[in-house]
Amino acid sequence: MSRITRFAPSPTGELHLGHVYAAKVARDMAQRENGGQFLLRQEDIDSSRVRPEYYQKIEADLLWLGLDWDGEILLQSQRSTAYEAALETLRKLGLVYPCFCTRREIQEELTRIHGAPHSGENTPYPGICRHLDPQQTAELIANGSPHCWRLDSAAAREIHGELHFHDLRFGQIKVDPSLNGDVVLARKDIGIAYHLAVVVDDEFQAITHVTRGEDLLSATHVHRQLQAILGYREPEYFHHRLVLDENGKRLAKRDAARSIRSLRESGMSAREVIGLLGI
The missing domain is CATH 3.40.50.620 (HUPs)
Structure with a gap:
């Protein structure tokens, strides 16, 4: 091939x-x-x-x-139409939820959890909005409250089960949904976010080999989840060294x-x- x-x-x-x-x-x-x-x-x-x-x-x-x-x-x-269609599929499956948190609220919650000031960098979202009351959520959206959409990583795992991906440098890697947690798939400011856009586009362009820096190795755990849920092909990966x-x-x-x-x-x-x- x-x-x-x-x-x-x-x-x-x-x-x-x-x-x-x-x-x-x-x-x-x-x-x-x-x-x-x-x-x-x-x-x-x-x-x-x-x-x-x-x-x-x-x-x-x-x-x-x-x-x-x-x-x-x-x-x-x-490509906004294609991204929105993928996001709507995830909504219908109940695998995304709206998040109304500000960065400050997230930082405060992380500080409360960890007992000390926390930058939040590379730290999974603490789940503040994951279990909001549906009526409260509907009212917030109806009132135009700014929100993003997050992947419910635990619920996603219930659907796709155990996953792996193969990297030509690091070998076979088991997907860990908890590594990135409930990542943002659609942003408040620009609409769709990186994780969903890149997965949709790789499928659209029939990419067989995804090559990118080793700093994005953790992101591939999210991308394999999305590929499995959306029924996309699984590419080979090569996470190369950085300059x-x-x-x-x-x-x-x-x-x-x-x-x-x-x-x-x-x-x-x-x-x-x-x-x-x-x-």
Whole structure:
């Protein structure tokens, strides 16, 4: 079977070496010489952060580096109908619930649970709204109270049972629904959230091999749950290493000195930039 991979940047800033590493890994994994495809997806659902000029800059940088893609570019901003349909399926199954919590309320609850101030980063949601009275929930929604939609991870497990996914680097991994807890699938500010959008799009584009940084390994536990519930195909995974700076920190879009544009303007060739990646 031919492989289909994708590179999915967000048009919110310049591409840097970390992005290029991810793109090249995905392109190489596609094995285009054997009929595979390497697709480009622009993850542009967060309109508050997207900047129009970065669409073209991302495409220009990839082409300059020789990382061309197959077919048309998929824009998440044009996929809201598909995302809403998937969310509605989960609603009908009773696997999502509205959450009206503010960040402050979540932090206060975490502090109460843990007995000390808690950042909440990488900490599962404490379940404040999971068992709200249905009448109270309906009234809050009717009154226009801001809310997001969360996956009921425990209820989801009752449906899909024990799950695993295979990673080409880390091997067979058992899905742990408690690792991420009740993640947000639709946000108050931008509508759909990352976890649901990426799963819907990977199915739509028939992605066979999902390649991405090892920092997203935990997210795959959620994605396998959603794939199983929605009846989607299970892709292979490869969570590759991250490109780090001299302090051992992951590169970010604010690292302008390592942006592809700055490297090109410094006189480096595309081959030299690719050579920096060590692959």
